[in-house]
Amino acid sequence: MAEGRGVQWLDVDEQHDGQRLDNFLLAHLKGAPRTLIYRIIRRGEVRVNGGRVRAHRRLEKGDRLRVPPLRLPEKMAQEVSDNLRAVLADSLLVERPQWLLFNKPSGLAVHGGSGVTIGLIEALRQVRDDPFLELVHRIDRDTSGCLLVARSREALNTLSDELRRHGMQKRYLALVEGYWPAQLVCVETPLERFELASGERRVRVSAAGKPAETRFAVVERFDGATLVEAEPITGRTHQIRVHAADAGHAVLGDSKYGSSAGQRPAQRGGLERLFLHARALSFTDPASGERVEMQAPLAPSLTAVLARLRSTN
Incomplete structure (x- = not known):
């Protein structure tokens, strides 16, 4: 029924x-799939003050939106399972009046869409009493680590502005294939998003793409692999993964951009997921104005991989 x-x-x-x-419509059109929201925007069926707009358009007080006739499912959202409730509770690292910080586990999408019925943000809105919860930024489904959620419109605007100005610093740990050269400290190749025939979204290095910059530093070396810290200066989709692969050192466990060369150290370490973890996030607290430095510990499965590789070095 619909x-x-x-x-x-x-x-x-x-x-x-x-x-x-897009976020405004997702909040107001309860039960509307994300894919539907983007489709009606892309086709120009959503109008703001009578004109066509893009999904990332930021609305202003007084704007008037026209939304076309829609057929939405009766069931508004998938119920949050007891297991997911436990995951959310265990993943919450810090709770402040204006924001929440999670150590998101690998395999949990940050939002629903593209075959995912419910993500972290939708589940949070069901299990918490907060009147406002919005993602400040996103990380890939298979990536773990620091994820910041705003608890007020004011906090979201402040943190989003800091993110756009590159004032928010993110640092990742990645285990990559091969011997990463110590002198390779920055990759600055432009990235372009595209779709496969199946509809799957991918990213490639292309002169037609958008500027992208990632800084790398060697943390530890193993036989056939290197643990690096990666700092994305820009925030392109799959940026670290594509830049690492383009440098000839794909992230281990990467089913999209990895190569067969990384299978041996991954198997030796018992790796069963993408080894990419957002370990640190630095930003300005929107309430106090103080600089905040947050860290998310590696999952036990990843620390075990490193221990196995050390034992075979």
């Missing part, structure tokens, strides 16, 4: 001033 809706007119109030169009 619920039909005629044309809707939505007015942007002060609370939603500065919010992205």
Whole structure:
């Protein structure tokens, strides 16, 4: 069964001033799949003040949106399982009045869509009483580590602005194949998103792509692999993974951009997932104005991989 809706007119109030169009619609059109939201925006069926807009358009107080007739499922969202509730509780590292910091586990998507019925943010909105919860940034489903969630519109705007100005610092640990050269400290190749015939989204190095910069530093060496710290200066999709692969040292466990050369050290270490972990996040607390340095510990499965590789060095 489905619920039909005629044309809707939505007015942007002060609370939603500065919010992205896609996030605004996801919050207001309960039960609408993310893919549907992006499709109606892309086709120009959503209008802001009478004009076509893109999904990342930031709304302003007083804007008026036209939303086309939609057929939405009766069931608004998948129920949060007891297991997922436990994962969310165990993953919460820090809770502050304006934000939450999670050590997101590998395999949990940050939001629903593209075959994922429910992600971390949708589950959080079901299990917590917060009136406002929004992702400040995103990390890949298979990547673990620091994930910041805003608890107010003001906090989201402040943190998002800091992110756009590159004031928020992110540092990742990645186990890559081969011997990473100590002198290779920066990769600055442009990245372009594209789709395979199957519809799967990928990223490649291309002169037609957007500028991207990742800084690398060697942390530890193993037989056939290197543990590196990666700092993405820009925030492109799959940036660290594609830059590492382009440098000839793909991240171990990467089913999209890895190579057969990385299978031997991955098997020797017993690696069963992507070895990419957002271990540190630095930002300005929107309430106090103080600089905050947060860290997320490696999952036991990844520390075990490193221990096995050390024992065979």
